[in-house]
Amino acid sequence: MSLIIYFLVIDNFLKECDITDMLVKYQSYLEKLNSDLDTYFSEQQEFIKCKKGCSICCKSSYYPVSELEHEYIKIGFKEKLSEGQQEEVRQKTLQIMRDRREFLVNNSNIFDFSYECPFLLDNSCSIYEYRALLCRSHGLIYKDVDKANKLNFPYCVKLGHNYADIWDSEKNTISIEKMKALDMKVNPEIFDLSYSTMMNDAEGVEFGDVRMLFEWIILDIPNYEELIAPKETVV
């Protein structure tokens, strides 16, 4: 039995839509989103430590991705990666599937399992222009409307990176005292960039089901169940 899970299901299934048409609409939405995000990151630069070669945020998460985002990622996968790199991504994905199977032996919460993104090659995103929505907005603070009262700081705040200078770690909020002490020139903004908000903002775009990124990739490996099957031990 496949371990694939659905953890968020959007009402309209992509299979019923014209994927090519959806990809055109999605691309046009991405142009607007990218332009907005450029502005946000630039306005917040006092708090942002993102730089080339830093890939902390791609090393441990579960990366929710919709069917449409995955269709777009597949274009980048074919265009940007050599045959060898494509195989490397597939092998990493198979290993993640094996690791999750092991993990679930002693852990019942599937969302406690995190993994390094298989598209991270040589410490950089191999499909950067085609990356998912959450990969684009990651790094800013946002109010997470998908979770109750959750102010979402970027993962790297705990490691002393984005917004760490003004973070109250105990209360998981912005520290006014730290801001005053540092005499910051701009205020930290809390953006409306939850996953569901970004999808709702994409007018006329149907995203389809949402799964963990590696679950989409593995579906494109025809004999994956055979490849991850536990090896029989000879007694």
Ligand code: SF4
């Ligand atoms: S797709 Fe690219 S940006 Fe997104 S998590 Fe993977 S390596 Fe990082």
